[in-house]
Amino acid sequence: MKKIVHIERELDYKTLTVLIAERNSSVRESLQTGLKQFNCQIITVSTASEAIFRLTKQRVHVLLTELLLPQGSGFDLLRFVQEHRSEWAGFPYVMVVTGMDSPEYESQAEKLGADEFIAKPVTIHEIIKQLTAFENTLVHTDNGLQMPRNQM
Numbered sequence: 001m002k003k004i005v006h007i008e009r010e011l012d013y014k015t016l017t018v019l020i021a022e023r024n025s026s027v028r029e030s031l032q033t034g035l036k037q038f039n040c041q042i043i044t045v046s047t048a049s050e051a052i053f054r055l056t057k058q059r060v061h062v063l064l065t066e067l068l069l070p071q072g073s074g075f076d077l078l079r080f081v082q083e084h085r086s087e088w089a090g091f092p093y094v095m096v097v098t099g100m101d102s103p104e105y106e107s108q109a110e111k112l113g114a115d116e117f118i119a120k121p122v123t124i125h126e127i128i129k130q131l132t133a134f135e136n137t138l139v140h141t142d143n144g145l146q147m148p149r150n151q152m
Contacts, residue, residue: 021051021065034124048072063092078112090147
């Protein structure tokens, strides 16, 4: 059976949009609740295929993903992003937040274009610190947030 996903509302591209791809509903909800204080638009999904769908339908500035995801892995998601990043003006900035903490996984994620690799458990303050640092590098234009030319 094909799952139909509806986009609930039009997103404001002048506000940072974060896509959270996390299989565990309590972790996903915790991240969503914690990021509300960051004043960003938040989209949540529980599978790699849902994340890919969202990435193809709307601009996402930041992808926050686990490596262990149903319907594909976080590595599959990283490969997909790597293939399309140039089409998407350098977005999304990818933060891997995972319990699969090993030098091998970190190295593989980095080779596939992950910008940050953060081992669980992590605090929302650590994630917000990284998001703030990233957002401070962006250029605010009439057409929305843009990557600086030297980072594209």
